[in-house]
Amino acid sequence: MTEHSWALLSNQAVGAAGVVYFLALIAHLVEWSALRSVVPAGRIGTRADAMVSTPAAAPPGPTGDPLVEEGRQARLETSGSSAANEERGELFGRLGYLLTVIAVAAHLAALVGRGMAADPHRVPWGNMYEFTLSGTFVVAAAYVVLHRRLALAWMAPLVLTFVLVCLMIAVLWLYEPVAQLTEALNSYWLVIHVVSAILATGAFTLGGMTSAVYLIKARTGERESGWLSRVPSLDVLDQVAYRIHSFGFPVWTFAVLITGPIWAHQAWSSYWNWDPKEVWAFITWVVYAGYLHARATAGWRGRNAAILALVGMATLWFNFIGINYFSSTSQHSYAAPAPMGSQSVTR
């Protein structure tokens, strides 16, 4: 395949992924509307996890995960009164998950195509379009992978909406034709540094969604029916958010405080320049450190920790969007081609 056809493949795969994500979103919306009238029995940690097959087919033996256990229990206790709706919901839930898996595969193909289209081949995260493509891929893939383990079925509409919106923004506004990397980016640290930043960004985004739902649920209280009634209990949400964040935080530490400075030292001669991008990455780090700290501090667990997680996510996204577009002094401004002037052989 030529570079050109790889680029074409990538663009078409992004389109295909978008369409399939949309179909998956519709399937999940049908699922939720079918389950709307079904009052989940058990009421503890309820979640309509249609994906973790029916109790009869559930794999025997210890899964060991209290979240899964809880979900299974909730399903077992579901009354048979609206069995038809329940069944329809489960069917569409499974369909939605299947479609999401297919979309993630297409998404991956788009990324691979993007990397193969460049000459020489390279990792597909050299500009904002590619970073958005990779970041959303991590969010979607993490959701697919952790779906079972952390019982994330309730998250489907959120994740799919988020990924769809980001892909649309990427295609409409951020698109750039495949091009060679600028000289400063041409380093193996691009692989290590950016991949860890993307992983952490994806994790923090998923964690932020969980914390947002936590806050909504904490505010509205327990509901008899509807979407929120199928969201796990506050304790479980808190636990899920913590698990995701505690994965993201060390990865972010690695990206921002280890590989970032090493690369900065190689390219710009000093490992910490107080560049706006660095400052905001540091702010994000401090806020998430605060989040982990808050969970050990009396009076800060739960609600305040969730607020901190959202603040962290806001700083993270501001760093990605705001600094790239509004900061003129950042050496990380990949949004617009910076002058190749005396200050900027390296951008």
Added chain:
Amino acid sequence: MNNRTPQRSLTGPEGRVPQFSEGPEGPGQREEPTRRPGELTVRELLRWSWRQLTSMRTALILLLLLALAAVPGSLIPQSGVDSLKASQWQDAHTTLTPIYRKLGLFDVYSTPWFGAIYVLLMVSLVGCIVPRLRVYWRGLRAQPPAAPQQLLRLSDSASYTTEEEPEAVLARARAILRGKRYRIRRGADGDAVSAERGYLREAGNLVFHLSILFVLVGFAMGSLLGYKGGVIVVVGPDAGFTNTPSQYDDLDPGSLFKESRMDPFTFHINDFHVDWLNTGPKAGMAKGFRSQISYCQKTDCSDEKNYDLRVNHPLKIGSTEVFLIGHGYAPVITVRDGQGNVAYSGPTVFLPQDATFFSFGVVKAQAAKPEQIGLQGVFYPTFIMDDKGNPTTLMGNDLNPLISMHVYAGDLNPGGGPQSVYALDTSAAKEVMTPGDPKKALRLDMTPGQTVQLPDGLGSVTFDKVVRWNRVQISQTPGKLIALGGVVLCLIGLLGSLFIRPRRVWVRARRGEGGTLVEVATLDRSGGGDTAAVVRALTQALQEEKK
């Protein structure tokens, strides 16, 4: 949630020792009831303040304050980061500038208030960690606690009955737990086995916090003892650089920097090579910069070495590192004065204005007689006329170089003080006009090799050729390995404190009516949550190995 009762000492991921001094009443009141409520002696006040400072909540608030305090530095141009941007901003905002200057907002990261936050944070950290080290040291050598009376009351527990002797079950439990690296309680433990593991979680936590101090020490060394400087060096054997402060265009030394610590070396650039992309979406972009430099470690230069200096590939000389960070064009211009003498000759550094290397520069022929001659103008690497008839440059490569200069005659330095070499002071000079058209300023459009005679017998200007220059950044960063080591330790400690699960396990075997009753229970002190699996696995292992 939101309960204010102190947590167990090892609860959360950052589990610090909880402080009990959060209420308005300080410690020590109850000891001396004769005093009024709230009255403290100086010592008690100090102790109370210390406890407040080292409390978890204060640490958390300081942490958030640090994040907040870092914000302005990213929004307002910092003079330490980009001094040009900062001074431009200051010129544009005349009302805000004095206020901002007072608050130190142009140099946020070295202001007292920013320093106060992180110093307080560090004090709080030390005050919290040191007592915990003692606690941890004691805990390390302590025995796992004995089994509680009612094991089955713990939330994660299981039991079964067996025909075996209790001693056999307990012996097996000991073997299994030891195999899983649990520490087993020694001595009399009644009818139970008590075990504990995950001691490294707290160690990780302590390492995480302590290594932050390492990072700070390393960082401080770098910013106090080190320096960073930039210099523009013209390509060619005639130009070069010797590592002394006066040779730098800009030098940013730390406050404890000493000139004697600078490594003695010299270098010059033999050749500079750039690949230009001629096709594709990024056509016109430069890449593959390679600067062939020759350097000597001493000033006398008997032992010259060569190095290909490239972006991302700095040259290390002693403890100094040399980086290639920019490039541009230096047209070689010769100015002869009215008497025919060479008043100025040499490569003149023009500063690029954008990605096309459209560049700006000045020439000051101050030796010219009868009048000093100044040139000011622009350089087009690949000159073309665009569709609208405006002069422009096609790309950054010098395929069709052209300079376009205006001429000034008169005193170019009326103040007599030091001047920038990139700006022409025309306040005491007058612009030279086109002969025959006194309203139109004279503009010299010249290609290499061309000579133009100036009117009024001022002299002539020759554009000989174009050479290139490199902007080189040179820095010395002591303590960088300490900082790096600190961060790596920090990450290792963090991983330990997040993912090692401190866990206690008890197995009790008692003779009952229908045989031996075996009870298994576990307690996860991190609140991590997969304890049910631990109980299940252990129970299974105990039953399986029966044979």
